Amino acid sequence: MAGLITSPPSPPSAFRLQASRAFDNGNTLRFSLSQPLRVDHGAAAFSLPTGRTQDGVVTGTSFSSSLAPSGQQLDLTTTLEMSLAGGDLSLGVTRSRQPGHQRTAAPEWSVFTGYRSTW
Secondary structure (H helix, E strand, O other), rough: OOEEEEEEOOEEEEEEEEEEOOOOOOEEEEEEEEEEOOOOOOOOEEEEEEEEOOOOEEEEEEEEEEEEOOOOEEEEEEEEEEOOOEEEEEEEEEEOOEEEHHHHHHEEEEEEEEEOOOO
């Protein structure tokens, strides 16, 4: 076999669109829509040795697998940033559709928080 990748994969793609709004009290509200890194199509083939004949010839079995995911993960995120105790507090929630780029995966929700301060 000349190479592992038999059908060149498409260039990986990812994107993120974001909008934010700053309020008079210093808080900021952000909305974003993003897609994590994804390969649209491609294939890989490989051969595994399975034995050896009595005269020393190695025998094997070939396998191939598609590199294309079955779905397209999209993440919708809402984040609120506010000043707190000399730093910035972030609160957010993300809903992921087809997580892991798997068409049959159930939607996932993530809740997160963070605090940033310098001294």
